[in-house]
Amino acid sequence: MPDVPWAPAASPGQLLRLLLDGVPRTRAELASQTGLTRAAVRTRLDALQDAGFLTDRGIRVSTGGRPAGRLAFNAAARSVLAADVGATHATVAVTDLAGGPLAVRRLGLDIADGPEPVLARLAETWRELVREAGVSSVSSAGVGIGLPGPVEHSSGKPNHPPIMPAWDGFDVPAHVRAEFDVPVLVDNEVNLMALGEHAHSFPCTDHMIVVKVATGIGSGFISNGVLHRGAVGAAGDLGHIQAPGSDDAPCSCGNTGCLEAVASGSAIAARLRAKGVEAHTSADVVALVRAGNVEAGQAIRQAGRTIGEVLAACVSMVNPSLIVVGGDLAAAGEMLLAGVREAVYRRSLPLATENLRIVPSRAGEVAGVLGAAAMVVHHVLSPSVVDQQLG
Amino acid sequence: MPDVPWAPAASPGQLLRLLLDGVPRTRAELASQTGLTRAAVRTRLDALQDAGFLTDRGIRVSTGGRPAGRLAFNAAARSVLAADVGATHATVAVTDLAGGPLAVRRLGLDIADGPEPVLARLAETWRELVREAGVSSVSSAGVGIGLPGPVEHSSGKPNHPPIMPAWDGFDVPAHVRAEFDVPVLVDNEVNLMALGEHAHSFPCTDHMIVVKVATGIGSGFISNGVLHRGAVGAAGDLGHIQAPGSDDAPCSCGNTGCLEAVASGSAIAARLRAKGVEAHTSADVVALVRAGNVEAGQAIRQAGRTIGEVLAACVSMVNPSLIVVGGDLAAAGEMLLAGVREAVYRRSLPLATENLRIVPSRAGEVAGVLGAAAMVVHHVLSPSVVDQQLG
Numbered sequence: 049m050p051d052v053p054w055a056p057a058a059s060p061g062q063l064l065r066l067l068l069d070g071v072p073r074t075r076a077e078l079a080s081q082t083g084l085t086r087a088a089v090r091t092r093l094d095a096l097q098d099a100g101f102l103t104d105r106g107i108r109v110s111t112g113g114r115p116a117g118r119l120a121f122n123a124a125a126r127s128v129l130a131a132d133v134g135a136t137h138a139t140v141a142v143t144d145l146a147g148g149p150l151a152v153r154r155l156g157l158d159i160a161d162g163p164e165p166v167l168a169r170l171a172e173t174w175r176e177l178v179r180e181a182g183v184s185s186v187s188s189a190g191v192g193i194g195l196p197g198p199v200e201h202s203s204g205k206p207n208h209p210p211i212m213p214a215w216d217g218f219d220v221p222a223h224v225r226a227e228f229d230v231p232v233l234v235d236n237e238v239n240l241m242a243l244g245e246h247a248h249s250f251p252c253t254d255h256m257i258v259v260k261v262a263t264g265i266g267s268g269f270i271s272n273g274v275l276h277r278g279a280v281g282a283a284g285d286l287g288h289i290q291a292p293g294s295d296d297a298p299c300s301c302g303n304t305g306c307l308e309a310v311a312s313g314s315a316i317a318a319r320l321r322a323k324g325v326e327a328h329t330s331a332d333v334v335a336l337v338r339a340g341n342v343e344a345g346q347a348i349r350q351a352g353r354t355i356g357e358v359l360a361a362c363v364s365m366v367n368p369s370l371i372v373v374g375g376d377l378a379a380a381g382e383m384l385l386a387g388v389r390e391a392v393y394r395r396s397l398p399l400a401t402e403n404l405r406i407v408p409s410r411a412g413e414v415a416g417v418l419g420a421a422a423m424v425v426h427h428v429l430s431p432s433v434v435d436q437q438l439g
Numbered sequence: 440m441p442d443v444p445w446a447p448a449a450s451p452g453q454l455l456r457l458l459l460d461g462v463p464r465t466r467a468e469l470a471s472q473t474g475l476t477r478a479a480v481r482t483r484l485d486a487l488q489d490a491g492f493l494t495d496r497g498i499r500v501s502t503g504g505r506p507a508g509r510l511a512f513n514a515a516a517r518s519v520l521a522a523d524v525g526a527t528h529a530t531v532a533v534t535d536l537a538g539g540p541l542a543v544r545r546l547g548l549d550i551a552d553g554p555e556p557v558l559a560r561l562a563e564t565w566r567e568l569v570r571e572a573g574v575s576s577v578s579s580a581g582v583g584i585g586l587p588g589p590v591e592h593s594s595g596k597p598n599h600p601p602i603m604p605a606w607d608g609f610d611v612p613a614h615v616r617a618e619f620d621v622p623v624l625v626d627n628e629v630n631l632m633a634l635g636e637h638a639h640s641f642p643c644t645d646h647m648i649v650v651k652v653a654t655g656i657g658s659g660f661i662s663n664g665v666l667h668r669g670a671v672g673a674a675g676d677l678g679h680i681q682a683p684g685s686d687d688a689p690c691s692c693g694n695t696g697c698l699e700a701v702a703s704g705s706a707i708a709a710r711l712r713a714k715g716v717e718a719h720t721s722a723d724v725v726a727l728v729r730a731g732n733v734e735a736g737q738a739i740r741q742a743g744r745t746i747g748e749v750l751a752a753c754v755s756m757v758n759p760s761l762i763v764v765g766g767d768l769a770a771a772g773e774m775l776l777a778g779v780r781e782a783v784y785r786r787s788l789p790l791a792t793e794n795l796r797i798v799p800s801r802a803g804e805v806a807g808v809l810g811a812a813a814m815v816v817h818h819v820l821s822p823s824v825v826d827q828q829l830g
Contacts, residue, residue, distance in 0.1 A: 058449075083449070083450070083475075083479075085476075198790055207790060208790060254670070255667075255674075267756075269756065269757070271662040271667050272662065272665055274663055276646075276662050276663060276667075276757065277758075278646050278758025278791075279645070279646045279758050279759060279794060280758060280760075280790060280794060281758070283646075283756065283758040284756065284758075285755040285756070285758070285788060288787075288788050289751070289755045289756070290751070290752065290786055292681060292683060301788060303786070357681070358752070361680040361681065361749070361752045361756075362752070362756050364673075364677065364679055364680045365660065365674065365677065365753050365756060365757070366667065366669055366674050366756070367668075367669025367670050367671060367673040367674040367676070369670035369671075397673065397676060397679050397692060399589055399598060399599060399671060399673045400671070400673040400676065402671070403670060
């Protein structure tokens with residue numbers, strides 16, 4: 049018989065997927081909906097129930113010996129360990145299998161210390177959070193980590209990450225699996241921010257761009273409801289698109305005129321310093337804007353316009369219905385967004401913008417860590433992984 | 440019982456999808472691979488065979504009464520009617536259910552005549568081609584049409600198309616269905632060019648951009664192996680992205696500095712005329728380049744660079760592994776491509792371009808019509824549509 053990658057129809061994993069919509073169902077309903085015999089459905093459901101994935105829910109009516117209880121997905125069956133690592137801090141969380149946070153903590157750390165000490169800090173924090181959340185008796189289903197640089201998602205290895213050279217090519221999953229023997233998934237933090245906003249705030253939006261404006265500028269792009277990582281995981285790299293009218297600004301990437309070189313938190317701070325205003329970080333810029341500093345306000349509005357001009361090209365290319373703006377600098381409020389909107393609506397065709405919304409981040413600081421958890425949940429609840437696990 | 444949109448596992452349509460890989464299988468193999476009983480598989484296969492979707496293929500070995508012939512997908516079961524309509528011509532085809540062309544014809548027409556006369560020409564041509572291909576006894580499965588403007592794919596209605604105002608909001612599917620009572624799918628011609636290149640030339644490339652450079656400039660974008668149409672079907676609109684350094688060129692869209700205003704066939708022809716060189720259309724420009732006209736050669740190379748600068752932004756955003764360049768102007772050969780490559784490789788990050796190929800169209804003039812057929816095939820062979828038809 050040819051070796052065809054075809055999962056048996058209505059395997060346990062596919063039955064579970066059916067139940068992920070949250071609607072409890074009886075065994076009879078599941079048999080009817082899958083077209084399988086009741087005996088076949090019973091075997092599969094027993095396996096899922098033994099593994100803890102299902103709970104009995106709802107009214108039990110005896111219909112001649114067989115229980116008619118409704119079965120529902122049990123999100124508490126396993127925990128998920130998630131972390132969103134930035135340059136100088138990390139947000140670490142333990143969630144359930146619905147991606148809902150059970151415990152969250154924010155840490156200071158230095159990504160430049162290299163992978164081993166940073167990953168050890170994460171592991172220690174996960175162990176503490178597992179105790180704190182009271183889920184120490186529940187086994188963990190997987191680990192999800194976001195890193196501030198390009199990551200080859202298929203291998204989980206950072207790929208020439210500019211601000212964390214010590215991590216280049218480091219086998220993050222293998223290192224973490226030595227301690228937690230579960231699937232370990234790694235991705236760029238901005239991709240995970242997009243997954244987090246999509247999963248928790250805008251689950252019905254099929255085409256959206258999530259922009260992070262902080263020390264650097266990046267984005268994550270959801271296409272047809274799925275994260276678009278691109279050929280080598282480099283998609284969404286807004287920061288190194290040439291910004292109109294800024295040909296000569298030198299960028300850390302070696303090129304000139306990149307968006308990041310003129311509109312990022314560090315670029316704005318540098319411009320303010322050149323005008324004699326004391327500012328070194330995104331946070332300084334935001335504090336100045338909030339304090340009513342006119343030059344900082346103008347600078348951030350202009351940065352918004354420049355980001356908007358680059359986003360206008362992306363709007364023409366991918367026609368999203370939503371742009372979410374997050375990151376430290378978005379905390380400055382409406383001034384950044386106003387600049388973005390002004391340029392996007394000026395530069396894009398009416399057809400592409402008539403239903404386009406441009407909004408601030410809803411998930412905020414936890415978008416990335418929720419995205420890391422969502423990535424793991426999606427993987428470990430996929431039918432083939434569930435089936436493999438049930439063996 | 441709640442009304443859940445869940446197709447019965449291994450329905451006839453899902454069995455057919457299994458066979459679309461082209462590998463013939465016995466009934467026993469299909470039973471084993473789907474996990475269904477042999478009796479259930481037999482019922483479903485009988486329905487597919489009665490509808491003509493399957494043929495017996497391969498060695499028949501009697502194993503105690505039941506035939507062990509191998510069943511295979513029969514692409515000749517139905518025909519597909521496809522058309523790629525441009526401003527002044529159309530390519531019309533009849534294909535089989537594998538999207539393979541059985542008869543193709545190129546017509547002159549004027550899109551400005553409006554939908555009724557143009558669609559009547561297409562219908563007449565399909566009837567002739569069906570006779571020519573000898574498939575008049577085979578019923579057609581569906582109709583696919585590409586139009587040179589924005590189309591709301593879900594309704595099949597053109598959406599404020601600039602060069603074909605008489606078509607705005609016209610219900611193309613309803614009009615065509617009055618004559619051919621089958622599913623009618625309509626999309627933008629550049630989207631269909633992308634589908635055609637993807638289906639026939641690069642089926643294993645998951646992330647690719649297909650650029651059309653002709654009188655106007657547009658593109659189609661394949662993300663995760665699927666055409667990305669965007670929120671309102673406006674994705675891929677390269678032509679109205681601002682080209683760096685061309686702020687003042689007026690564009691037909693009402694804005695200035697659009698790529699189409701400086702690098703399209705009509706923009707190049709206008710620039711050559713300003714230099715005293717006689718050129719009015721893309722074809723004139725290509726003829727001049729081929730005849731060795733230095734100014735035309737320089738103009739087309741510069742157009743390539745400008746297109747490349749806009750594409751560089753798209754490369755940063757979507758990280759494709761392939762860019763295909765087609766359209767009339769691409770017929771000028773390597774000069775256009777050289778300009779595109781020069782700018783893309785200069786402006787994009789090394790990570791995004793290390794595995795990026797930039798190549799001329801392979802499907803050429805028939806890319807759009809093959810894409811129109813591929814769109815129909817994908818729809819009519821989807822499990823739910825097959826099941827509904829057999830139901």
